[in-house]
Amino acid sequence: MALPAAFEQRMQRLLGEEYPAFRDALARPQARGLRVSPLKIAPEQFAAQAPFTLTPVPWAPEGFFYPDTERPGRHPYYEAGVYYIQEPSAMAVGALADAKPGERVLDLCAAPGGKTTHLAGRMHGEGLLVANEIHAGRAVILAQSIERMGVQNCIVCNETPERLARRFPEFFDCIVVDAPCSGEGMFRKDDNPAQSEWTPELPSFCAARQAEILDRAADMLAGGGRLIYSTCTFAPEEDEGTLSRFLERHSEFSVQQVPTPEKLSPAHPEWAKNGNPDTRYAFRLWPHKLDGEGHFAAVLHKNTGGRCDAPVLQETYSKKEREQLQTAEQMIADLVKQLPEGRLVLRKDKLWLLPEACQLDVTGLKIKRMGIEIGTLKKNRLEPAHALAHALAPEHFLQVCNLSAADGSAEAYLRGETFPYDGQKGWTAVAADGFVMGWGKCAGGIMKNHYPKGLRWVGK
């Protein structure tokens, strides 16, 4: 693989004797990884029963390598949100963030959702997870990832860090800034435009943008909270450089000394101009030292400051809407045995369930989704949302039709096929080996397929 000459020269200068090993690693195929969602199954349990060859990723307990010859991204379990396909090094970020149930967590640069869904798995549906993406198109993809992974306690927004910071000063316990960067760590990845877009000036451009994003993250972090800064680049002008300049501007922050996860290496303050010595507590992930791409990650601690609350949701409904909500509650009882705790809200004809931590006043912000989408109210019926099928465990549905991934019946469902089914009339959750993929509607011994048309396996 040909690399940009200026990049090679810099890396040769920085790595010295190690450079040939680094260069050789970039010529080898990339490692493949998937991260199991604890919202669906305990990772070790899945590894024991999975139809793939999985070996643990040492720095992320939910993560596993799989061989290049296998395709877990084309499997009913993927569609059911059992795992997320994620580059193995990228899993270090969610592991270091270590989000806890009940916390208020913000993923500020979140699309397509790799880190967000990792954080969500650690939170087990408790607390508030805000996933933000500045680009509208990418925010749609982020919302789809959240839906597929069945995350209940997330607000997905499409905002600038500035506008969010004005709404949520000193609010979050944990903020992840997986920053837009020069992408040098991804030069090896298939179909990655990083290499063709790279110029010698890109790192300083990215570093300036990272500074602005991190400053807004600092505004939004509560005192005592942690800020995780990560990139997928080797450039010290970003990485240690961005961190050092941040620490200069923010005396209220320090780099937290966390135990070094297996295979991760210390960062290099001496590589950055005026590098702060404490940036040695940050981590580098090297492709010649582990099975993964290049990454950088640091955990920062905010030593001073308060913890503020944000205005809560105030919704008022007309008499007609109140009646609609009441009817909806009865119709929900025909779909599920029990919904998680939360407040039902009606937005136009759409019904959402907001867990308590998600009941925030978000007026004026661009919101893509919030809590659990329950369904759409049509004349005298409720059409359940696809998201609802992903959000609940099978035991919560009134009716479940369990297909098998091994005999091809789950795949046939994903292709949109109708099939004979001797079940009760009505909406039925359709699962692959106990992992719910979507809805079907049973009538007269036939299961009508309600897997969304846009998601169907065409030609697969």
Ligand SMILES: C[S@@+](CC[C@H](N)C(=O)[O-])C[C@H]1O[C@@H](n2cnc3c(N)ncnc32)[C@H](O)[C@@H]1O
């Ligand atoms: C490295 S990617 C995030 C990857 C994501 N965290 C994941 O794990 O799937 C960086 C993201 O930052 C977004 N971004 C670009 N410019 C930004 C800005 N000025 N403020 C906030 N986010 C920005 C990009 O659109 C991109 O989605």
